[in-house]
Each structure stands twice: as C-alpha cells, then as structure tokens.
Amino acid sequence: MAVMKAVTTALAALSLLLGVATYTGATAQDLRIAVESGPTSNDPHFHALVPNIAFHRHIFEPLMAQDARQVLRPALAVSWTALDDVTWEIKLRPNVLWHDGSPFTADDVLFTLARAGTVPNSPSSFRIYVQSVVKAEAVDPLTVRLTTAVPTPLLPNNLSLVLIVSRRHGEGATTADYNSGKAMVGTGPYRYTSWTPNEALRLQRNSSYWGEAPEFADVEFRRIAAAQARVAALLARDVDVIEFPSTADFERLKSNPQITTVESVSNRLIFLHLDSARAASPFVTGPNVLRDARVRRALSLAINRAALVERVMERQALVAGDLGPPGYFGTDPALTPDPFDPDAARRLLADAGLPTGFSLTLHGPNDRYVNDERVLQAIAQMWVRIGVQTRVEAVPRATYFTRATRTEFSAMLLGFSPNPETLGMLEPLIATYDAATGMGSANRGRYSNPAVDALIQQARTTVDNAARERLTQAATRAALADTAIIPLYFQYNTWAVRRGLSYEARTDEMTLATSVRRAQ
Structure with a gap:
C-alpha cells in the first residue's frame, strides 16, 4: 500500500510539472466526475446526507431549489405563497413529465410529503423537513395547499431538500426498489442508467426535460475515495472533474495551465x-x-x-x-x-x-x-x-x-x-x-x-x-x-476541472453535473 501511494503521488507530481496529458476515453458528449463518496442509497428519502441529495437531484427534483449560494429558486413549483401564518399555497409547474412520459401533478407532491419522513431504517430521516405539515391537499392538479401545525417560516427551505417522487412508481416501493433502479423514475434533467454501489452512478440526458437541456449526453459519477487518486485521474484525463482534491494538491493544481480550480467557503x-x-x-x-x-x-x-x-x-x-x-x-x-x-x-x-x-x-x-x-x-x-x-x-x-x-x-x-x-x-x-x-x-x-x-x-x-x-x-x-x-x-469547498470546462462553485458542497459548462 505504501509503495502504491508513493507511485500515485509521484505520477501526480510528474503530471503537474509537465502540465500535459493525453486525452483518452470519453467523447465531447460525455462527462466523467470523480467524487469522494457515492450515494449510500438510490432512495431519495432514505438518508438526509448532502452527497445523496446531490446525486439524486439529477434524477428527481424539489419543489423549490437552492442555487449555488442557497437562494431559493423555482423548480417543480413556480411560486409559493403564505396565505396566513400556517397556510401555504404552492403553484406547480405545468407540462412537466416523468421519465416514463406521464404528467407530474399535485398528487405526486402529496404522496412524497407522506413518504419522505417514514422510510424505514433511515440513518438520518427527512422527517424534520416535513413533520410540521399536518394537512396537504390538492386544490387542483397544479396547486397544493399545505397547513402546518404552527407557523413554519422555514418550510420552503425545508422543502427544497425533499425530492419529489412519482406516486405511480413510488407507491409500495421499498428502498430496495430504488436501489435496484425499479423505482428510479424522476422529472430531472437526467435519467437513471445504472448504479454500482461504491463504484459508479451513470446517467443519461433527459431529452424531454422541461428546463434547460443538459449540456452533456452521458454522465458518470465515479467514486475514487483517495484525494490523491482523484487528482491523478484528472491529470491523466481519465476524468473531467474532481471534487475536494487534497489540500496540498489543490495549491499545486492552481499553477497547472491544463487545469482550472474553483473554491468557495x-x-x-x-x-x-x-x-x-x-x-x-x-x-x-x-x-x-x-x-x-x-x-x-x-x-x-x-x-x-x-x-x-x-x-x-x-x-x-x-x-x-x-x-x-x-x-x-x-x-x-x-x-x-x-x-x-x-x-x-x-x-x-x-x-x-x-x-x-x-x-x-x-x-x-x-x-x-x-x-x-x-x-x-x-x-x-x-x-x-x-x-x-x-x-x-x-x-x-x-x-x-x-x-x-x-x-x-x-x-x-x-x-x-x-x-x-x-x-x-x-x-x-x-x-x-x-x-x-x-x-x-x-x-x-x-x-x-x-x-x-x-x-x-x-x-x-x-x-x-x-x-x-x-x-x-x-x-x-x-x-x-x-x-x-x-x-x-x-x-472550503474545492473542485478542479480539465481545461475547456468551467464549474460553478457552491457553498452547500454539492457536486452537480449541471454546474459544469464548456468554457466559452
């Protein structure tokens, strides 16, 4: 192990000095992202953990989403209004389709709110984000009205972490059904392709996505636990983006003309x-x-x-x-x-x-x-x-x-x-x-x-x-x-990308394929 670590470090150092590498493996339509750790489950309500939420956000979406600075933006909801201290009205986005082609409606929101806090054996439950809601009703197919037990000013922020799942595919589905891919039908910019625990999650562009079309056709999140190994993979062009390079390597990457680094507190x-x-x-x-x-x-x-x-x-x-x-x-x-x-x-x-x-x-x-x-x-x-x-x-x-x-x-x-x-x-x-x-x-x-x-x-x-x-x-x-x-x-949150790409750094630590752009 010590020998392998030394070789990896030496290769990384050599590549940094040379500043060049041979591009291999992927086409311009592919994006390969090396992450420190993969999801612990495909079930979007199993574990309230940032990496899990980040992965799942490619496939599923919340009602309102937090941007790179955690400001709320419309997602599956186009507006949310407090009618009084305990009543919220949420207007849903029209013409949104699930990956199977069926329409997204208020009924899916009601199902999600009932499910999110009740997943068995959750290491960190989403219950805290939905437990204040005592009544959820569909006013019409694109309007949801929520009543909370007490005034809950943070409800929109809480709901931004709860990803909406399809009643059609989620009702009766277990965490195992999500892990196998059986229930992995969302509304997000990417469709689920495959997941190998502790290895890779693969996604494919959703051509029917309601929002901005994803820039890359196919995305692979590859788990490379060791920071030095992620750096070596980037320098060898085995991957295009890495998160959280080692603190020492990050300083060296800043001076490499083949690499762009970004960071955020x-x-x-x-x-x-x-x-x-x-x-x-x-x-x-x-x-x-x-x-x-x-x-x-x-x-x-x-x-x-x-x-x-x-x-x-x-x-x-x-x-x-x-x-x-x-x-x-x-x-x-x-x-x-x-x-x-x-x-x-x-x-x-x-x-x-x-x-x-x-x-x-x-x-x-x-x-x-x-x-x-x-x-x-x-x-x-x-x-x-x-x-x-x-x-x-x-x-x-x-x-x-x-x-x-x-x-x-x-x-x-x-x-x-x-x-x-x-x-x-x-x-x-x-x-x-x-x-x-x-x-x-x-x-x-x-x-x-x-x-x-x-x-x-x-x-x-x-x-x-x-x-x-x-x-x-x-x-x-x-x-x-x-x-x-x-x-x-x-x-600090840090990322490094190969030349020709840019990345929008986020304060919330999420690594998202949708934050990667081809440099202009």
Whole structure:
C-alpha cells in the first residue's frame, strides 16, 4: 500500500510539472466526475446526507431549489405563497413529465410529503423537513395547499431538500426498489442508467426535460475515495472533474495551465458531538464524564483550531465559533471561537474531579470530510496533552453514520450545514432528540437542555425575521456556552476541472453535473 501511494503521488507530481496529458476515453458528449463518496442509497428519502441529495437531484427534483449560494429558486413549483401564518399555497409547474412520459401533478407532491419522513431504517430521516405539515391537499392538479401545525417560516427551505417522487412508481416501493433502479423514475434533467454501489452512478440526458437541456449526453459519477487518486485521474484525463482534491494538491493544481480550480467557503460546520446523556458511555472509561459541561468545555479549550486550519487543512478552512459562517442569517458577530488554553482545560478537569484526566475513543469517518482522519489524529494529540488519553478509530462513512445514528459512539467528528439559516442547525443538531417530531434527528450526542429547546421552539414558529434572528442567536449562545457541540471550522469547498470546462462553485458542497459548462 505504501509503495502504491508513493507511485500515485509521484505520477501526480510528474503530471503537474509537465502540465500535459493525453486525452483518452470519453467523447465531447460525455462527462466523467470523480467524487469522494457515492450515494449510500438510490432512495431519495432514505438518508438526509448532502452527497445523496446531490446525486439524486439529477434524477428527481424539489419543489423549490437552492442555487449555488442557497437562494431559493423555482423548480417543480413556480411560486409559493403564505396565505396566513400556517397556510401555504404552492403553484406547480405545468407540462412537466416523468421519465416514463406521464404528467407530474399535485398528487405526486402529496404522496412524497407522506413518504419522505417514514422510510424505514433511515440513518438520518427527512422527517424534520416535513413533520410540521399536518394537512396537504390538492386544490387542483397544479396547486397544493399545505397547513402546518404552527407557523413554519422555514418550510420552503425545508422543502427544497425533499425530492419529489412519482406516486405511480413510488407507491409500495421499498428502498430496495430504488436501489435496484425499479423505482428510479424522476422529472430531472437526467435519467437513471445504472448504479454500482461504491463504484459508479451513470446517467443519461433527459431529452424531454422541461428546463434547460443538459449540456452533456452521458454522465458518470465515479467514486475514487483517495484525494490523491482523484487528482491523478484528472491529470491523466481519465476524468473531467474532481471534487475536494487534497489540500496540498489543490495549491499545486492552481499553477497547472491544463487545469482550472474553483473554491468557495462552505456553510458546512465541522464539529464534535459528545455523548452528554448516558450515565455510562461505550467509549469512555468509567462513568460518562462527558455529561459534565466542565469536561466538555475542557475538551474544547484543548483544541488549537488555528493549528488545525493552518497545518492540517493547509489554510483551506475558516475557524468556527458559531453554527454558520459570518454573514449567515442567525449568526452572532459577538460569538468567537473558543481560545486555545490547555492550562484552563486542565483546571476545568481538576474542578470536575479529574486531575489526572480520563480515557476515551474519538470516532470519525475516513472518507467523508476533507482530511477527516488527519483532523481526528491532531485532536487526539491535543487532548492527550491535557491528560485525556485518546484513541482514534476512523471508519468508512457508510459504516460510520449507521453506527453514529445508533448512538454507538462517545465522541465523534461530524459535519452539518444550515438550511440556509442557523436555525436549520439548531433543530436537528442541538434540540432534544424526539423521534416522533423529528427534532434532534442528527443529535447523535443526545444533548438536551430545556432552556435551549424553548428558545428553538420560539424561533422556529416566529415569522418576523428580526425577532426570529434574535431568538436563534440566543439559542446558539446558550447551547455553545453549555458546549452542546464543539465547533471546529468551516471547510472550503474545492473542485478542479480539465481545461475547456468551467464549474460553478457552491457553498452547500454539492457536486452537480449541471454546474459544469464548456468554457466559452
């Protein structure tokens, strides 16, 4: 393995120096995109995970879509209007066809809203995005009226993540039926061709698409887990586009005349979740000391975020002290990152009755976030310096998220994005877990604070923007003061494409074939 890694790195370096490569394999009508990880399922409602949503958006579509800066744009809906605080009227786009030629109607929307939050065994359910809707009715074939239990100002944003499926093909269909391709009939710009899990997803242009015709006839998303291998594939012209090149390679690619690089500050917060609920936690030696806010705070103060950004992320990240990047709705300019203060961390541990520290295991994925395993190792070293003996276990994301959702871990590295205001972080990450309502659906540390919950509930039912922002800020301040999570940084989203192509960078991290254009 070490020899292969060295050869791959050497080939990449040589190609960068030469700046040229022989084009092979694809025609001008083909597009080959190398991604870090493929979908965990073809079922668009199985797993509320950004890569899954990105892949599925080529085949299925939402009512309203978020553009590259997460501004809502019409998609299958041409308009959405709040008739009062709890009633929304959605006008649907006419003359839209499913891939089988049948018409898209309001009935498909009603079916989707009923299905999205009820898919069995979901690692991260879409329930939170639809659970406020208590009544959905078709006024006519192209008009839907939704009634929510309480005022839900973020409903359009929530629905932008819910992809509409056909009742004809989805009724009675299981996740296995989507995975096999049997139920993969959408309205999107591309038709499903084939999927080989952990290898490739293949798509074909939908010639009957209602919107702008896709630029490429055939698209292949090829999973290449290792960042250096993705770079080598791009330089060898085996692929046309890559996402998330290694931080070191990205700097070198910038100077290659055969390559175009693009980047954007991400809205994705990389953070740590800690088991703050159970009396005994599976990967903490002895009693679960993570229930003590002083211990959680000590772990945060022990982390040198500036060093993580500078040395591990190679300046391709922004230190975080809030749930969203600066300027996002709901962020608070007064919130700053926790300082690096190992002495204060040791004092807090001593105050908590742990003068000699304790032992735990830190879990995380090794194929989901940029430099994720390196980040885990760096944090472990920082914790060891304050007396917390830390073992790292990094596992493939498919296994990792399943286990994390089952609350099998004690301390874990995760990432999450607001949608598109930070209230969209508080609801799934910080609110007390409630399977019935979908609140706290991604709260894998099971943090619970009634005072914070009350602020979140107030915010999520407040229509006035200024008042909702104040409540969101108050909830965030209270949660972070209690170290509900440990914010680390916002990673940069990066892509590289071969000369002759351009790519529209996105803040939401999605890699889309529809964002690729032939350079003018």
